Amino acid sequence: MPLRSLVTLTLLATAPLTAQAENFTTAAEVRPILESIKDQWIAIRVEGDEDYVFFTPIVSWRCGVQAVQFGFNDEDPTRELEMAACHTEFSNPNVMVDGDPIPLVTAPANSVQSVTIRMMYDDGSLSESVITRKQVLIP
Template sequence: MRIFLALLLLAAVPANAQNFTTAAEVRPILEATRGNWIALREYEGEDLLYFTHLEAWRCGLSQIEYAVNGGEMAVWTVEDCYEAEAQPNAIKADGRESYEPMPLGHVEQVQVRITYDDGETAEASYERAAVLMP
């Protein structure tokens, strides 16, 4: 239901290069889609921890941090926001991946903290089964 409401919000707002580049604009979407911030995939003998959803809404964020299995928080580095272009949130992925590879079966739990460009933070915790893609 939350994803449906977020999509309705997106449809109601006219798209232009100035939309979805500030905390005020991306916060409602990220709050509504909190369950989709990360994903996990078992592929070719590895766990791949994906941050694609957060990367797509990175304009309006100043930092993304994550910890696996209760470990220390690490910073997930994202592309810059292309504010001078028609699609500022475009993911060009020049020479980088939107996932972190780990040993197969290693990821049991992930903690994520995002910091918006206005300094506010939001956190979420995910169990493996909740974010594991088929």
Template sequence: MRFFGLVAAICISPAGIATAGETRIAEDQTPTGKFMTATEIRPILTATKGNWVAVREYGGQDLVYFTHLLSWRCGLHSVQYSINGGDIQEFPIPECPADIAQPNAIPDDALIYLSLDKGVVQSVEIELLYDDLGVDSAMFERAAILIP
């Protein structure tokens, strides 16, 4: 599997997308009890790796859902993906406000899926950058993530 080569020193634009210039540092991993650190979410995302993304055929399109990753996004710096071995892109993940009761709740206006032409998605590669600068990745074939 080819992958994205994230490194500890990456740059982040104001929108939170990796660019050239700034350096990310590992965040404090003291457990919060709210699943807001890599230490807290990594075991969950590791155990549920097969659910990171899903594909659904709907309305003449392939919809690639990132809902599971969004539900556990606190503790992540970024989610990158590639469809069919194509260009690497960043999937936008909303901020996690620590001052609310459920910071992992997906905001109503969050993008939760991508729309592509029906039948186009044959594989999806995912790479996660945790807030402790750890990386995990997976590659999924269409048949394994297709929602009936």
């Protein structure tokens, strides 16, 4: 066996094993995902006489998030978003199960022009985003 192949084989055999796949249950794991979609943390849809504000993207990556507060239009983000617990008993801890809070808040139709969201990760770090209706309005 040529020396180069022997060295390569030895290095591969003694290299540390790859870490287990991430479970997406800590700030370190979910922050990069949530920060990359920061301008899409919500969606807004008009249904009858109400604005439906969906927080689905946040709730989908909630493990690793300690708290989410929000405010409509010029309000400070002081309203608390109710979120389900992280279901660590399942292979996908971010799964939603029966009885979990629905990631939806309603307001009078066409009244939500912007949403300010403040997120606290489980490591104590904060992230904030102001999202306008135009950015996330769905038909």
